[in-house]
Amino acid sequence: MKHFFSRTGVALACALGLASCGGGDNGQLQISVTLVNVTKPGLKLQNNGGNFYDVPPGAVYSFPDLIPIDGSFDIVAQGQPPNTTKCEVVNGKKKATNISLQTIRVECTLITYHLGGTISGLTGDGLVLVNGTDKKTIPAGTTSFNLTVDPGNGGAVTGKVPEDAPYGVLIFNQPAGQTCTVANGTGKMPAADNATINITCV
Template sequence: MKNLYLRSAVALACALSLAACGGDDDGTMQLGGGVEGVTVAGLVLQNKGGPELKVEPFASSFVFPDLIATNTEYDITIKSAPSNATCVMINGKGKSSIYGVGSIGVRCTLKPHDVKGKVVGLTTGPLVIINGTYRLTIPANATAFNLTTESEDKKTKFGQVGETQAYGLSVLQQPPGLTCRIDNAIGVMGKADVDNILITCN
């Protein structure tokens, strides 16, 4: 009984850490791996076109129900991804050995969108607003803003919000001599940019 508990704990630890685990006493082993970034239902995996495996929201690992033998080829693919994310398979193709399977995983990234709106009455500046830990400085006389900024090489965007993620804008620093408020500052990102935010300063 003690050995059974130990083997179960080792199997769970292997799945969570994406480690390669050894097989069972009869030469069979679990086929699974880690999961990252799944927040809604819709992720479905298959091994070599076999039965579908649905991955639950917020799961950190997956395991196919059927054991595989040593020296068995596997080819895990993503049949469908959650509607709010794009997913990639990591090390999904390989061959089992006496040491187990490779470090298999699925990484999902929420589809990003802009948070933007209009600015009224910002005659002095700057105004600094935040969304979580992200901050944006808005200069004097601006009439619009967009939380999204780009790196110098324009390859990376910052400040976007993923689908189904909550956002909440607030003022970190008021402009000199003015008080600004933000309307429609709180919400949950849908399938398109948020563009109804209004900043009014007086």
């Protein structure tokens, strides 16, 4: 009988959720975070004042610790990948619901660099260069260029390229009365400005 009551007492203690029984975490929900521009290590994330976890590069990070169905989350970012200027948590502090768990994300801002090179023989107007969705018109007489476009007045700067991103510069529109060709127009962006593209117009 002693053995019977001993086992019963242990079962009751576990039912009450005592940590000594192991498995004290009664969470059932996993927190997953959508990652934006996390392409290198360096970011750490914490939930509800717990441990900071290293976040590997990727599109989604899932915390190893679960939270209760009626619980809440409070996600904090620490550090950032070396190729970013900042990382911010969006929708990171709420009560856990099916909707709120799908809106958590960490957005990092990538460091970007100028992409350009040299132009020879350009005498006509109308030359337009393109890299992906970025376009830039190059005036006659230009001998060096980059694809950066800064509209000013707080407008979005376009044409700069982040480290390790592929690029492919093409002629979108030829200048009046001339034909231009591109050399060294494709590659992977270094962690610096790149002026290795050569354009020749005849």
